[in-house]
Amino acid sequence: GTRATHPAAARSRAPRPGTRGAMEGYDQRLRPGELSTGTTIVGVQFNGGVVLGADSRTSMGTFVANRVSDKLTRLDDKIYVCRSGSAADTQALADYAQYYMSAHRKELERAPKVKTGAIQLRHMAYNNKDQLLAGMIVGGWDPYDGGQVYSIPLGGAIVRQPWSVGGSGSTYIYSFCDSHYREGMGKEECVDFVTRAVSHAIARDGSSGGVVRMVVIDEAGVERRLVSGEDLPVKL
Numbered sequence: 574g575t576r577a578t579h580p581a582a583a584r585s586r587a588p589r590p591g592t593r594g595a596m597e598g599y600d601q602r603l604r605p606g607e608l609s610t611g612t613t614i615v616g617v618q619f620n621g622g623v624v625l626g627a628d629s630r631t632s633m634g635t636f637v638a639n640r641v642s643d644k645l646t647r648l649d650d651k652i653y654v655c656r657s658g659s660a661a662d663t664q665a666l667a668d669y670a671q672y673y674m675s676a677h678r679k680e681l682e683r684a685p686k687v688k689t690g691a692i693q694l695r696h697m698a699y700n701n702k703d704q705l706l707a708g709m710i711v712g713g714w715d716p717y718d719g720g721q722v723y724s725i726p727l728g729g730a731i732v733r734q735p736w737s738v739g740g741s742g743s744t745y746i747y748s749f750c751d752s753h754y755r756e757g758m759g760k761e762e763c764v765d766f767v768t769r770a771v772s773h774a775i776a777r778d779g780s781s782g783g784v785v786r787m788v789v790i791d792e793a794g795v796e797r798r799l800v801s802g803e804d805l806p807v808k809l
Contacts (some may be wrong), residue, residue, distance in 0.1 A: 578656045609781025613742030614644060614655035615770050616710040616722040616736050617754070619763045622791030623712040623720040626767035627655050628775050629783030630740065649674045651790050652690045652713035657740035658727070659706040666707055670694050685715040691731055693738035699729025708739045714790050736766075742774030742781035749773055760789060769802055772807040 607746040611632045616625045629805050644656045646667040652674065656663035679683045691711040698707055709725040724730075724737040736754050738746055750770055756764065764787065771785045785800040 579643065582741065606733045607712055611742075611778075611782075612644065612657035613771050613774035613778060613781040614657050614708075614710050614739045614741030615746075615750075616655060616724075616737045616756075617714040617763045618712075618722045619758055619760050621720060622760065623713050623722055623787050624763040624767050624787060625653055625655050625710065625712045625722075626768070626771050626785055626787040627657075627740075628771055628781040629786055630781055631660055632780055635779075637782070642783075643786060645786055645788050646713070647671070648690045649678065649685055649713070651684070651715065651795060652687050652711065653788050653790065653795075654690070654694065655710040655712070655739070656682070657708045662705045662707045663709065666694055666697055666705070666709070668808045669697060684715060686717055686720045687711065688717050688718070688723070688733075691721075695723075695725050695729055695731040697729075698725055702727075702729050710737050710739055712790065714792060716792075720791065738770065740774075740781070742771075742778035745777040746770045746774050761792070764789065764798065769806055772800075772805040775805065776807050776809045 612628060614627045616623060618784065625645055627644040629641045630637055631642040638776050646654050646656060646671050648654055653686055654667055656667060670690060673693050674690055677689060694709055694711060698705060700760055708727050711723045711725065714720050722734055722737050724732045736750060738750060753766060767787055768785055775781045784802055785805065787798040789796040789798065
């Protein structure tokens with residue numbers, strides 16, 4: 574015989590009006606009034622640390638809600654996350670992860686691992702994958718494994734990579750990154766790599782724009798860098 578389904582359960586499984594598959598476009602699953610970070614995010618590992626970078630455009634459809642937003646969020650002293658997808662979702666995830674990492678540091682009485690922060694975000698992203706639109710790159714330095722870059726794409730997987738890109742602008746720069754990344758690059762070479770990659774994406778992707786924000790993380794500490802729109806190396 575057929576089993577009766579509670580109306581509330583049926584409603585919870587039904588797709589929201591106007592929503593489509595997550596892979597069809599970053600704006601397709603946003604709720605009315607929700608902001609999308611549109612975005613190009615890049616992370617690359619060098620010998621002794623990492624460089625993370627992102628554009629600064631936050632959009633709502635074709636409307637640019639913020640042209641100088643900061644998509645690089647601190648999780649711990651030497652662990653940062655690049656955020657793409659829904660601004661609300663990724664900000665909430667980063668806030669939770671920051672809280673957990675703070676408690677973890679106090680419990681251990683030492684610096685947490687970069688991998689711990691990445692796994693914490695992956696855990697939340699995976700367990701809530703039907704409700705969230707969040708693609709992230711976690712990068713940082715710890716005394717146990719040095720510089721590390723972890724990619725957490727839509728759906729909540731986790732992959733450690735020497736370099737990673739994400740967001741709507743990443744489509745335009747995979748070939749650039751494949752051809753220009755070299756194993757063993759130094760810090761300044763990685764800064765140039767990230768600057769040029771994000772700049773290329775800004776030139777091609779309508780949902781990426783503004784300035785290039787970067788964070789360089791190594792044993793010595795954290796250094797913030799910014800390349801203004803007029804100084805971008807690629808212009809069309």
